[in-house]
Amino acid sequence: MSKLKKHWLFKSEPNDYSIDDLARDKSTGWDGIRNFQVRNFMREEMQIGDEILFYHSSIDPPGVAGLAKVVTLAYPDHTAWDSKNPHFDPRSVRENPTWLMVDIAFVAKFKRLASLDELKNADELEGMMVRARGSRLSIQPVSRAHFEFVKKLGGVARGRAANE
């Protein structure tokens, strides 16, 4: 497996969990993923230290609100085993868990939202997955160049983030 740091975009509905919630919590378990493609990203590609664009969806305007990072490798998503949990999935058995999760940690809140509208209008972000119509993956791979450009849009000082 590659040692190169990868970059991701994590979607979250801020009414459920926002960048401010993550700033408060410092880190959180990203459970509830029930999509095989995303599960495979976590299992096969995600590594500790990978950098994350934290994206607010289903709000006006949607956009990238800050930065986070991956702090664990993928491990079984226990919410799949909890019949009281909305993400309960009886197919996932303990000996062979269907669903995985990672923990992520807060890195920085953007000075300003990098709105979806801006992302769509930046030539530098040609081909970025979140721009595509019907792109519903809740975790998406992001190229290093796109990551850096969005970070610039949001206005985080180069290098260390405020809370690191």
Add this chain to the structure above:
DNA sequence: GCCAACGTTGGC
């Protein structure tokens, strides 16, 4: 709140 896009399910 509408609805297009798309992943998943299940009948056949």
Add this chain to the structure above:
DNA sequence: GCCAACGTTGGC
């Protein structure tokens, strides 16, 4: 293994 039906996502 096809594909219609269904449920969910998420921009608008």
